[in-house]
Amino acid sequence: MAYKLFPHVPVADLERSRSFYQALGWRTAPGMAEGHSMVLDLGEDFGVTLVERRFMQQAIGEDQELADPRRTVSGSFVLIVDIPEEVDALVERAVTAGATAGHRKDDGYTSHRVFADPDGHRWNIVWADPIVLTRD
Structure with missing residues (x-):
């Protein structure tokens, strides 16, 4: 079975993250940047979804806390x-x-x-x- 992988990565500032990853040469998938998230196209069947932290926290609910990647x-x-x-x-x-x-x-x-x-x-x-x- 073939899979596609698009991990969701919480970010504090979506525009800062967009600029950072674009500086690496990674591009936003066409039509996949709206509101609180965007998908970086890294090749066939692989991408990274950047999601604003506050929006991701709302999406996962109150029973789990997002880790702070600077400390954990x-x-x-x-x-x-x-x-x-x-x-x-x-x-x-x-x-x-x-x-x-x-x-x-x-x-x-x-x-x-x-x-x-x-x-x-x-x-x-x-x-x-x-x-x-x-x-x-």
């Missing part, structure tokens, strides 16, 4: 890129746009860097050698 990690996003150079390029664009850079790990067959967006959401940018990944 309730999850993180892993984005796998096609070439190793894109790891540094994407993180550097993120930092220039207002992200905070996190740790780096390079071990010869993977390259991995982390950044936190302006709301504190953690993004892991990874390249993995496809030859190593397909070994038995």
Whole structure:
């Protein structure tokens, strides 16, 4: 079975987030930016839905509280890129746009860097050698 993934990410300021993610080269899906949310198109069957925090809190109800991603990690996003150079390029664009850079790990067959967006959401940018990944 094939799936499509569009995680909902709560943000404090939708316009700030739009500017930040557009600086990374991510575009708003046509017709998918209205009111309190917008969908970033990251490719076939994958996108990220940015939702204003107050609107998302209303949508989930009072029985759960949204985590503050600056203080609590309730999850993180892993984005796998096609070439190793894109790891540094994407993180550097993120930092220039207002992200905070996190740790780096390079071990010869993977390259991995982390950044936190302006709301504190953690993004892991990874390249993995496809030859190593397909070994038995």
